[in-house]
Amino acid sequence: MQANEQLEEANRKLKEYEAKTQKAEQASRMKSLFLANMSHEIRTPLNAIEGFARILAETDSHEERLGFYEIIESNSNRLMSLIDEILDLSRVESGEIVIKKTQVDLEQMGNSIKQLFKFRCPETVDLVFNKPDLPVVMLTDENRLTQVFSNLVSNALKHTSKGFIKFGFHLDDEAQFIRFYVSDSGSGIDPDFLPHIFDTYASKDAVQQKGYGLGLALCRIIVEKMGGHIDVESALGVGSTFTFELPFNGTIGGLSTQNDNTTTSVRTIRMTAGEQANMKTILVAEDEESNYELVRIVLQKRYKLIRAHNGIEAVTFNEQEKPDLILMDIRMPDMNGLDATRIIKEVRHDVPIIALSAYAFDENIREARAAGCDEFMAKPFRVEDLIENCEKYLKDK
Numbered sequence: 217m218q219a220n221e222q223l224e225e226a227n228r229k230l231k232e233y234e235a236k237t238q239k240a241e242q243a244s245r246m247k248s249l250f251l252a253n254m255s256h257e258i259r260t261p262l263n264a265i266e267g268f269a270r271i272l273a274e275t276d277s278h279e280e281r282l283g284f285y286e287i288i289e290s291n292s293n294r295l296m297s298l299i300d301e302i303l304d305l306s307r308v309e310s311g312e313i314v315i316k317k318t319q320v321d322l323e324q325m326g327n328s329i330k331q332l333f334k335f336r337c338p339e340t341v342d343l344v345f346n347k348p349d350l351p352v353v354m355l356t357d358e359n360r361l362t363q364v365f366s367n368l369v370s371n372a373l374k375h376t377s378k379g380f381i382k383f384g385f386h387l388d389d390e391a392q393f394i395r396f397y398v399s400d401s402g403s404g405i406d407p408d409f410l411p412h413i414f415d416t417y418a419s420k421d422a423v424q425q426k427g428y429g430l431g432l433a434l435c436r437i438i439v440e441k442m443g444g445h446i447d448v449e450s451a452l453g454v455g456s457t458f459t460f461e462l463p464f465n466g467t468i469g470g471l472s473t474q475n476d477n478t479t480t481s482v483r484t485i486r487m488t489a490g491e492q493a494n495m496k497t498i499l500v501a502e503d504e505e506s507n508y509e510l511v512r513i514v515l516q517k518r519y520k521l522i523r524a525h526n527g528i529e530a531v532t533f534n535e536q537e538k539p540d541l542i543l544m545d546i547r548m549p550d551m552n553g554l555d556a557t558r559i560i561k562e563v564r565h566d567v568p569i570i571a572l573s574a575y576a577f578d579e580n581i582r583e584a585r586a587a588g589c590d591e592f593m594a595k596p597f598r599v600e601d602l603i604e605n606c607e608k609y610l611k612d613k
Contacts, residue, residue, distance in 0.1 A: 257298050259574035261291035263596035264506040270599050271513060287506045290335045297366060315442055319466070320358040322385060323347055329365050329383070333373070335506050338525055341376055343369075346384030354394065354466035360438050361396075364446075367431035368398040368458045375456070376402035377503075377526060377549040387464060394464040399457040405450035413448055435460070495520040496610050499539035501530035501556065502572070503548045507595070511543060511572075514599050515606065527551025534560045539567065541609050546573035546584065554587040561588035568609035572597065 268284045275281050326345045337343045365383060372381045379401030387394050405413060414436040439446045439460045450456035498515060501524040502508040512521055522537055524530040526548045534542065542560065546553040557569050568591070571584040576594035584592050591605055 257574075258295065259576065259595045260504065260507070261295040261298075263574065264288070264291040264504075264510055265295070266596040267510040267514075267599055268506075271510075287335055287509065290332065291506055293332060294336070297363075300363070315357045315360060317355050317357055320354050320356050320361065322352045322354055325358060325362060325365075326384065329362060329369065332366065333369055335509075336370075336373060336504070337381070338377070338503060338505060340378040340525060341373070342380045344380060344382040346382060348385070350468050352385075352387070352394075352466060352468050354464065356462070356465075357442065360442065364435045364438055364460065365396070365398065367435050371431055371458075372398055372400035372402060372456070374549075375404075376400045379455070387468070392464060393461050395459055395461045397457060397459045399455065401455040404452040404454055405448070405456055406452065407450075410448065410450065414446065496540040497522060497537060498606065499524060499530060499533055499537065499542045501525075501527065501542065501548065501553060502545045504545070507545070507572075511602070514602060518603075519606070519610075525549075527553055527556030530556045531559050534564065534567070538564070541606060542567060542569045544569050544571050544589065546571060546575055546580070554583060557584075557587040557589055570605055570609070 265288050268288050272281060272284045272288075275284065326347065330343060330345045333343055369381060369383060381398065381400045383396075383398040385394055385396040414432050435458075436446050439462070442462055444460055444462035446458065446460035448456060448458045495518070497520045499522045500508060500511050502511065503525050508523060512523075515521060519541075522533055522539060524533050528551045530542070530544065530553075531551070533539070544553040544557055548556075553571065553573070557571075560567065560569065565588075569589050570591040570593060571589040572593050572595060573580060573584065574595040581592045590609065593601065593605065
């Protein structure tokens with residue numbers, strides 16, 4: 217009898233040890249994943265800031281300089297938002313988050329959010345702010361409300377390669393509550409994961425290298441701190457709609473606002489057919505608008521450029537256009553750069569491929585080499601190094 221009890225106790229302790237070991241291993245994996253994705257999130261805007269700051273000094277055109285200033289400012293704001301989220305998480309965990317309420321014009325706030333994301337939204341996605349019929353002013357924390365919207369729009373961008381992202385708000389019939397929403401036509405969310413979507417560090421984006429798993433958790437904490445609640449509805453292959461409801465304290469139709477009818481587009485420069493015929497062709501696979509714009513401005517006078525927004529387009533354009541060189545981003549929607557490289561190398565093993573990635577750990581470099589990349593450049597890269605590597609691989613073609 218005593219032997220059985222000792223055996224049961226030993227089994228219990230073994231199970232506890234195995235559980236603790238699995239928990240420690242999971243924590244270690246999440247830490248490494250968090251650091252890798254954080255490196256990517258920091259390096260990506262830094263690449264645009266550093267690159268455009270360099271070419272800004274070499275540009276005489278006033279129009280181009282203004283455009284470069286906007287890109288630098290947009291990516292600076294993006295980097296600052298990341299830092300704020302990291303600090304916010306620390307404050308939240310220590311219970312120090314503070315809500316500071318002021319009178320906020322919601323239409324102006326929505327226009328500002330749309331302006332913030334204009335360079336991050338690909339041409340294949342329509343970013344729509346559904347403006348109210350009447351001006352709405354609300355007593356709330358503008359910074360926190362903007363942060364929640366920004367996190368939700370950023371999340372939608374990660375999962376929407378074409379279609380739309382719509383955001384806005386509407387009041388209930390008695391104007392007691394206001395419901396904000398961000399809706400997209402993206403890939404949708406696995407039903408099994410929906411109950412955990414707002415858990416800290418639980419985001420599948422981290423595993424899939426689409427983010428660092430903090431944004432949605434912060435959204436939930438901030439919304440609940442402001443007296444509301446947040447929810448999501450989603451269908452795989454159809455899209456997702458995030459909504460958060462807050463108590464409404466404000467005025468409707470009491471203020472006049474200015475309409476912002478400004479539309480944005482990425483300026484493109486087209487060469488004549490004769491000029492293109494004498495130039496070597498580079499396929500640039502890059503889903504970030506500001507990063508592609510940097511490469512385009514640096515190389516457009518030297519080479520004919522073809523743009524691919526994801527790995528599938530890169531594979532297709534390689535077969536159709538037979539480029540002389542490929543610049544391959546690693547993290548892209550639909551198909552990542554490593555898979556695209558493997559397929560391209562099977563078809564055209566002699567085409568040089570240079571990996572451009574904000575994932576710059578030794579493991580990432582080894583993976584890129586193993587996939588078939590001939591060169592690896594970490595973001596942010598030096599403009600001079602990009603030119604030098606392109607010349608290196610194109611000199612004999």
